[in-house]
Amino acid sequence: MSIGTYALRRLGVMVVTLWIIVTVTFLLLHLLPGSPFVDQKNLTDEQIALLYERLGLGEPLWRQYLDYVGGLLRGDLGISFQFRNQPVATLLAGRIGPSVQLGLQALLVGIPAGIALGSVAAVKRRTWLDSTTTITAVIGRSVPSFVVAALLQYVVGVQLGWLPIAGWRGFAYTILPTLALAVAPMADAARFVRTEMVEVLASDHAELARAKGFGPWGVARRHGVRNSVIPLVTLVGPMAVSLLTGSLVVENIFAVPGIGEQFVRSIFVNDYPTIMAVTILFSALLLVVIFVVDLLYTLIDPRIRLGGSVER
Amino acid sequence: MTGGLFWERMRRRPAALVSLVVLVVIAVVSFTATLAGLVDPVAQDVTAVNQAPGAEHWFGTDVLGRDLFARLLMGVRISLTIAFFAGLLDVTLGVAWGLISGLARRRTDGVMQRFLEILGGIPTLVVLVLMLTVLEPGLVTIVLAMAVTGWIPMARLVRAQALRVREQEFALAARVLGSGRVRLALRHVVPNTLGLIIVQSMFTIPTAIFFEAFLSFIGLGMRPPTASLGTLLSSGFQTFTFLPFQMLVPAVTLSVIMIAFNLLADGLRDVFDPRGVVAR
8 A cells, every 4th residue: 555545545534533523422412401501590481592593503403413514614613602602613712722832841841751761771771770760650651640730739839839839820830730741651651762772772783883882872872762762653642642631630730721621611511512622623633643643654664564454 | 371370470570469469459458348338438427527537537537527448448449340340341342343353254354444443533532521421420321431442452452363363273274174253263362362351451441440530530420429539539639738638548549559550461461462462
């Protein structure tokens, strides 16, 4: 399979997946019993009729579905029921910034830290440095990010008072949430790089480099890092997934005005248009990330078998 | 692999062995204590609310005066139950799908693979949030919601293994001698995949525990008065700044269980799967 065919096929699957997500989300949330208005008792019948009219809730289901999908294609995500009747797209657009910033900062801190830890562990294999790193990595991927977040908030924010406890008014406010989110990517990268590098350092070309007189760190730098960091690209997909999941609770804990915090609030007040929009946004984002990562990886490493299935 | 060889290899992995013991102890204590009624996790005592850990209440009491040790045991029991059933569903669905797909005709396999590809593209987070928004949150709904996407890695693993085994000589010989697909699956593929299945399911259990805690934390988990590790964490977080023990107790317990499961899974992988076929 050529790379073009492969990309097209994957793109097709992606579109179908997204369409299924949109449809299922739409159906699930529209088949729910109950009314979208919290204070329905305070509304007259006329007002309710007017609201239904304005939100298009009186139309038949298929009509609403077509309207919604049509709107989606034009970037219209509907109108929020709960948050001052803003268009959902506007509501979310104002919140993407902090989420993206935190996500990128977490990757920028977590991945290099993980590479460093993994390299040290591989070079100093079977020493206390290696065991310490391995233990750190196991703890890092076992302890959920919201536990880390709450602990950081309590120790660094409340007890020590070094950094702000919560809010979003400058760089200092981003440090603790970034650290909380960076733990998981760091642990994953460290573990991955260690395994890869142990293999590279045992290979013939690393042996040759040692024979030529390079010390253990020289070999690791010239051969190990490059060879073990490239496959790290495959971890970016899973990392994006865990960052998104983590961002919901971490943003909530630190009161960051991001998408995750909005999502959790929308869940609490049953704001279906916003829930739907974020669901679709998250799915689209992850699908695109994984698609790009897979393509990138096949470009970087031509040994990857296209199609990803076992030959028969 | 024989039992003797298994224990011999396990003995060389003290971290995994210790984790196994820790998990068994935690499970036995939490199940017997709460099911035999040795502790009462729902009794409220308005004269003793928010008490610090002490002799009478080992881990203190919560805002309603309920004993936190008893609630913790109940929480561990509920979380482990959810994880167990989520794991069980993943294994059942995944193994069945993988076996059928791997041993079926090429066209059937192709259709089943496309289905997996599309379902696998849907983020677990999205499925969980949607299902628990629509359905009444509870043990059964949480388990079902997790199973929607949870079984996919298992299905992929078993299918790959089935494809590998069916081309091997002993499997070819069995087919020549007239074994049908079902017999091939049960006699040859499953025994040769058992280790990998166990390792993979050990990785799904901590994931399930994590997602339960996560869902409770964002308000989509178990409903009170039932306690799970997630609900304990989330209510402990409300009072975290002035009564830190109410969150620390479930946080440490959750972390210990997660670490133990991960270490056990790592150890089992080294024992059963030295070449590292199971991907995380």
